[in-house]
Amino acid sequence: MFKVDLNNLGIASYNELIRLKVLKDIPRDxxxxxxxxxxxxxxxxxxGDYLLNQILEYNHGKLVKVNYKGFNEVGGFTQLVLxxxxxxxxxxxxxxYFNLPIEA
Numbered sequence: 001m002f003k004v005d006l007n008n009l010g011i012a013s014y015n016e017l018i019r020l021k022v023l024k025d026i027p028r029d030x031x032x033x034x035x036x037x038x039x040x041x042x043x044x045x046x047x048g049d050y051l052l053n054q055i056l057e058y059n060h061g062k063l064v065k066v067n068y069k070g071f072n073e074v075g076g077f078t079q080l081v082l083x084x085x086x087x088x089x090x091x092x093x094x095x096x097y098f099n100l101p102i103e104a
């Protein structure tokens with residue numbers, strides 16, 4: 001039986017957000033305190049913005065509907081990538097919280 005290192009998902013998410021130019025191309029261990037705060041701020045804002053864009057419907061600038069069914073697979077995966085990147089930059093060890101064994 002093998003164990004999955006969930007922290008690799010955080011690394012992959014961080015690298016993908018760098019590739020998409022959402023975050024600066026700086027290795028996590030070289031982020032200054034200010035750069036870390038900036039990255040956290042960017043990710044938290046993206047999380048909130050993306051969630052609200054998925055469920056709130058506007059017409060001519062007025063809120064017309066809150067649609068919880070509007071949240072789809074793309075929204076779910078986007079939120080997951082953002083959260084995994086947050087965990088990675090803040091040095092959260094996901095293996096402490098989740099244990100995913102794989103049988104070969």
